Amino acid sequence: MTQHQWSAVDGYFDTVLGDEDPALAAAAQAHIGFDLPDIGVSRSQGKLLHLLALVQRAERILEIGTFGGYSTIWLARALPPGGRLVTIEWERSFAETAAGHLARAGVADRVDQRVGRALDILPDLAKTGEQPFDLVFIDANKPDTPEYFDWALELSRPGGVIVVDNVVLGGAVADSDDPDGGVRGMRRFHEKVAAEPRVSATTIQTVGAKGYDGFTLAVILPAPDDRPEAPAPR
Numbered sequence: 001m002t003q004h005q006w007s008a009v010d011g012y013f014d015t016v017l018g019d020e021d022p023a024l025a026a027a028a029q030a031h032i033g034f035d036l037p038d039i040g041v042s043r044s045q046g047k048l049l050h051l052l053a054l055v056q057r058a059e060r061i062l063e064i065g066t067f068g069g070y071s072t073i074w075l076a077r078a079l080p081p082g083g084r085l086v087t088i089e090w091e092r093s094f095a096e097t098a099a100g101h102l103a104r105a106g107v108a109d110r111v112d113q114r115v116g117r118a119l120d121i122l123p124d125l126a127k128t129g130e131q132p133f134d135l136v137f138i139d140a141n142k143p144d145t146p147e148y149f150d151w152a153l154e155l156s157r158p159g160g161v162i163v164v165d166n167v168v169l170g171g172a173v174a175d176s177d178d179p180d181g182g183v184r185g186m187r188r189f190h191e192k193v194a195a196e197p198r199v200s201a202t203t204i205q206t207v208g209a210k211g212y213d214g215f216t217l218a219v220i221l222p223a224p225d226d227r228p229e230a231p232a233p234r
């Protein structure tokens with residue numbers, strides 16, 4: 001399999017499933033205006049986020065890493081009336097571009113954009129009563145992912161879901177000698193997950209228009225006292 005085939009297959013599903021409207025299509029092009037590679041999630045990944053939020057019946061969503069608002073729109077469109085999404089972006093020009101896309105997509109009224117360094121903003125969310133979140137999507141600078149995971153745990157309810165993007169990094173995550181900060185971050189993140197009794201998690205490798213990567217899905221378990229009793233062995 002090659003990147004050409006992965007892109008062709010994503011393209012086929014994008015066409016046949018056809019659930020990207022002009023507002024999403026515009027947000028998907030945000031990188032062009034900034035002369036950047038396409039760093040947002042793909043259509044199929046955005047739809048997966050949307051479906052996870054629906055399955056989760058999420059009323060409060062936190063996103064770390066807005067960029068042009070593409071994943072934000074998919075997530076916000078899963079919210080019920082009165083639902084809220086907080087999204088954090090470090091780069092003001094990206095946040096301003098995202099604001100236009102969110103307005104065009106008709107979700108600006110339910111999205112609270114915060115501009116700044118996520119590790120400065122996350123402690124404020126703990127104080128201002130925005131939490132607990134039902135779903136957290138982590139998709140910002142990769143080296144800080146372990147600390148974002150800590151905050152996601154802190155700000156989520158039991159039963160909450162945490163999704164972390166770009167955890168495979170083209171396979172580099174398996175190389176313990178790779179000095180790249182993102183790879184170090186994703187290895188540290190997985191070690192944290194493994195040592196954390198409050199979550200149950202899995203990581204799935206993916207291929208597609210965005211290359212070879214993967215995501216982690218973690219569910220926050222109820223406190224031990226609140227867990228259903230295991231049936232007595234027969």
Ligand SMILES: C[S@@+](CC[C@H](N)C(=O)[O-])C[C@H]1O[C@@H](n2cnc3c(N)ncnc32)[C@H](O)[C@@H]1O
Nearest residue numbers: 040041065067070071089090117118139140141
């Ligand atoms: C991969 S992009 C997000 C893509 C977006 N979630 C989507 O799928 O459409 C990562 C974003 O995180 C932002 N970012 C990087 N470091 C950050 C930080 N320390 N705090 C907040 N945002 C940050 C970048 O500016 C960039 O816009």
